[in-house]
Amino acid sequence: GDVLLHMLPIFHVHGLFVAIHGALLSGSRMIWRARFDAREAIRLLPQATVFMGVPTMYVRLLDEPGFDASACRNMRLFVSGSAPLLPDTFRQFEARTGQRILERYGMSETVMLTSNSYDGNRVPGTVGLPLPxxxxxxxxxxxxxxxxxxxxxxxxxxxxxxxxxxxxxxxxxxxxxxxxxxxxxxxxxxxxxxxxxxxGRSKDLIITGGYNVYPKEIESYLDEMDGVAESAVIGVPHRDFGEAVTAVVVRKPGAQLHEAAIIAALKGRIAAFKVPKRVHVVDELPRNTMGKVQKNVLRERYGA
Structure with missing residues (x-):
């Protein structure tokens, strides 16, 4: 039978209902650790067949030079949830390990809602089809x-x-x-x-000058840029526009990123009202224990 490597918090629906209850219902064994550590995960993966994680965990695994296909030789399934998985992470993971991460969508009030197919196509950047x-x-x-x-x-x-x-x-x-x-x-x-x-979340919608701006659209362009590891786009108070589009960008190790160059690169690719008024380059984004970016923290930090 399957062996689940469990490194998620159990106070959340992902770690408790989906992971633990799923293992119990299927009669699977489980290797349980109280917290995620990339090197510990690499050491334990050869003993497992299933791993459930959040996108941050997959990024941390890819950051480890020793993580490759040999560590995943017995793996049947890698699952991602709780936050959107970047298509670039999906592709890098497949290139490194030969494994295609299965992304799906659910929440505490509903448990699971949609999923990419186990046997069929897994489309990067999507959470799949509605479950039966x-x-x-x-x-x-x-x-x-x-x-x-x-x-x-x-x-x-x-x-x-x-x-x-x-x-x-x-x-x-x-x-x-x-x-x-x-x-x-x-x-x-x-x-x-x-x-x-x-x-994105409806509460993260930015209304600038009467126009609706969805942060995910701008983030997808930013994440494609050379030297950008990931990004978060927020709205901050603005006297003229109500809210100003503001980007917070994480640089890849050794990369040189400049606000003016990023803004210039976006112009011509997206509508003028969607182009960030400011770009802040940082080393990391604030996250909660489930790996979700805390945009409320960013709004407090850059909205003053």
Whole structure:
């Protein structure tokens, strides 16, 4: 049977419900560690067949020179969740190990919602197709279904969705639509093959000069630039525009990045109102224990 290498926190739905409960339900053995350490993971991976992690863990593994296909020789499946996996990380991981990471999507209120296929195509930058029995729709501000490639709010319905928040009836009513769909708070879009991509949280939407700006779109351009390891785009208060698009960019080791050059590179590739007014170059982004970038911390840091 399978052996799960478990290095996730167990106070979160990913580490407890998906990883531990999944192993128990399938009768699998588990190698459990209280926290993630890349070198410890490399040492233990040959004893495992399944690994569930967050994107940061995969980046840390790739940062280790000793991580290669031999460490993954017995692995059947690498799974990523809790935060978006960069397509570049997906491709680097496959090139280094021969393994294609399976990315999927869920949340505490719903457990699992969508997944890339185990046997079929795994599309970088997407969280796959709705799972059997789960209804997923992407809608505009008026509640109409969005067309292919159009960004909207993700809403879900199914037996996996929770019934409501404990002793919070008003919040429960706010988060469910009249026809029983749960408002996830995530923004996304469908591709031509029905694969779902997450473009960010609705609360992270930037409104600058009356225009809507989705941070994920700008981050995807930044992440493609030479010398950029990763990025985060936020909105900060601005007297004229309401919010100003601001980018925080992590440099790769040894790279030289300059604000003016980054802004110049974006001009002509994206609409003028989407081009960041400021770019801050840093060594790392603040993250929570699940590896999600803490944009609230960045807004406090650069919005003063």
């Amino acid at each position: 029995g789960v209804e997923v729709r992407v809608v505009d501000d008026a509640g109409r279904a969005c067309g292919t490639g159009d960004i909207g709010a993700i809403q879900v319905r199914g037996p996996n969705v929770f019934s409501g928040y404990w002793r919070m009836p008003e919040k429960t009513r706010e988060e469910f639509t009249a026809d029983g769909y749960f408002r996830t708070g995530d923004m996304g879009k469908w591709d031509a093959n029905g694969y779902l991509s997450i473009v």
